[in-house]
Amino acid sequence: MPGTLLILIVDEEPERAEKLKSVIEFMDVPQVRVAEPGNWRSRIGDRRLAAVFISDALERGVVHSVIAEVGEHDPNVPIVVVEKRRDTNRDD
Amino acid sequence: MLSKAFPWARLYTLRQPVQFDELGELLEEIWAAHSPRRQPGDAHVADGLVGESRHIARITTLIERVATSGATVLITGESGTGKEVVARRIHHLSGRKGQFVAINCGAIPEQLLESELFGYERGAFTGAVARRIGRFELAHGGTLFLDEIGDMPMPMQVKLLRVLQEHVIERVGGTESIEVDVRIVAATHRDLPRRIEEGLFREDLYYRLNVFPIEIPPLRERPEDIPPLVHEMIGRMHARYGVRLHFTNDAMAALSAYSWPGNARELGNFIERLAVIRPHARIDADALPWPFRQDEPADEAAAAEEIVAPPGHSLPAEGLDLKAHLAGVERDLISAALERAGGVVQRAADELGVRRTTLVEKINRYGLRVRDAALAEDRDE
Numbered sequence: 165m166p167g168t169l170l171i172l173i174v175d176e177e178p179e180r181a182e183k184l185k186s187v188i189e190f191m192d193v194p195q196v197r198v199a200e201p202g203n204w205r206s207r208i209g210d211r212r213l214a215a216v217f218i219s220d221a222l223e224r225g226v227v228h229s230v231i232a233e234v235g236e237h238d239p240n241v242p243i244v245v246v247e248k249r250r251d252t253n254r255d256d
Numbered sequence: 257m258l259s260k261a262f263p264w265a266r267l268y269t270l271r272q273p274v275q276f277d278e279l280g281e282l283l284e285e286i287w288a289a290h291s292p293r294r295q296p297g298d299a300h301v302a303d304g305l306v307g308e309s310r311h312i313a314r315i316t317t318l319i320e321r322v323a324t325s326g327a328t329v330l331i332t333g334e335s336g337t338g339k340e341v342v343a344r345r346i347h348h349l350s351g352r353k354g355q356f357v358a359i360n361c362g363a364i365p366e367q368l369l370e371s372e373l374f375g376y377e378r379g380a381f382t383g384a385v386a387r388r389i390g391r392f393e394l395a396h397g398g399t400l401f402l403d404e405i406g407d408m409p410m411p412m413q414v415k416l417l418r419v420l421q422e423h424v425i426e427r428v429g430g431t432e433s434i435e436v437d438v439r440i441v442a443a444t445h446r447d448l449p450r451r452i453e454e455g456l457f458r459e460d461l462y463y464r465l466n467v468f469p470i471e472i473p474p475l476r477e478r479p480e481d482i483p484p485l486v487h488e489m490i491g492r493m494h495a496r497y498g499v500r501l502h503f504t505n506d507a508m509a510a511l512s513a514y515s516w517p518g519n520a521r522e523l524g525n526f527i528e529r530l531a532v533i534r535p536h537a538r539i540d541a542d543a544l545p546w547p548f549r550q551d552e553p554a555d556e557a558a559a560a561e562e563i564v565a566p567p568g569h570s571l572p573a574e575g576l577d578l579k580a581h582l583a584g585v586e587r588d589l590i591s592a593a594l595e596r597a598g599g600v601v602q603r604a605a606d607e608l609g610v611r612r613t614t615l616v617e618k619i620n621r622y623g624l625r626v627r628d629a630a631l632a633e634d635r636d637e
Contacts, residue, residue, distance in 0.1 A: 242266040
């Protein structure tokens with residue numbers, strides 16, 4: 165696993181984000197950070213992103229805005245939408 | 257649908273509550289998307305070179321001698337001989353704590369190569385919305401593998417030479433000199449002295465790189481390595497697809513007599529194709545396609561048809577891993593479509609009836625090599 169890559173969790177609900185962070189870290193991922201939609205850029209600094217996990221409990225406009233910003237930053241970064249519903253947006 | 261609003265995006269979903277197996281698969285895909293490209297022929301990444309020839313013994317000795325020295329290494333050899341395998345082995349034995357970072361100098365357009373190697377500052381150019389570090393900084397404390405160095409554009413050769421001399425880089429758009437501790441391993445299938453004569457490669461850079469040369473002979477010059485490589489690949493196919501191939505002595509002799517112009521990579525692709533279309537088969541010489549049957553007239557079209565012919569859908573007595581098997585079929589069909597499309601991803605996507613973004617994701621997932629320049633840029637980001 166690429167050691168210096170960072171997984172970023174974007175959510176407005178700290179408890180929910182920290183819970184997901186713990187689960188991802190449990191899977192032996194060493195670099196996981198939590199951010200809010202408005203501060204995710206400053207939270208990553210110079211680090212390269214492995215993936216961005218974004219909660220779809222956020223307002224739809226906020227989700228769209230963050231995805232667009234991540235695309236501006238690096239369009240190759242995988243974006244994982246953390247949802248509760250059973251349907252999927254996965255582009256397969 | 258988010259995928260419609262953001263067709264460029266690599267979108268995934270994760271359901272709540274999180275299932276560990278689902279998250280594990282997702283993380284594997286994420287790491288795979290960031291891993292340096294792999295080829296089936298690179299069978300010996302973890303354990304070093306596979307083979308019983310004196311050539312492999314000599315290369316193994318050279319690797320062990322140079323690994324801890326920190327010297328710059330220039331690996332030469334035809335495509336598919338395993339130059340990246342040697343580079344990874346050197347890094348593995350070097351004791352260096354940093355990462356092994358690879359970049360294909362021939363696959364990235366000149367204007368992007370500088371920012372890939374050295375990074376850039378915010379505002380350095382249109383679209384540079386944030387600072388980004390390059391491969392040299394990523395490899396700090398580790399090894400930077402400059403693949404296809406013979407294809408590096410001349411202006412970049414000048415900048416690379418400066419880094420090799422001074423061990424400092426400057427990000428594009430930046431003024432700060434950044435010290436980097438990077439061990440350089442370069443590789444090429446080109447004849448660099450000839451490139452120097454042609455004015456395509458700097459002589460001073462050649463001597464900087466050629467501190468410790470390692471030449472990997474083509475597979476046709478070391479046929480005794482073919483059976484061990486075949487067995488290595490059989491083991492990998494068993495691990496990957498859950499299928500077990502068996503070659504008779506006659507078949508192995510035919511494989512050993514073949515010239516393998518694509519070297520270990522071609523051999524790896526061939527074994528993988530057989531694993532997909534003839535899982536659990538016992539393969540004798542008669543079952544091999546031309547050109548392994550030297551006594552029959554050449555018919556490349558028939559051979560191609562023969563090897564991709566549908567095998568039917570019989571379930572092997574031993575059973576199989578359906579998911580891995582289907583993934584293998586998918587990978588094989590994508591390879592065939594890319595080949596037929598001349599490496600043009602959009603055309604291959606049309607042939608397969610999928611969107612380009614979907615195909616790009618699968619190409620990345622399976623680590624397929626493509627000639628599409630735009631995709632190469634995408635993948636080396």
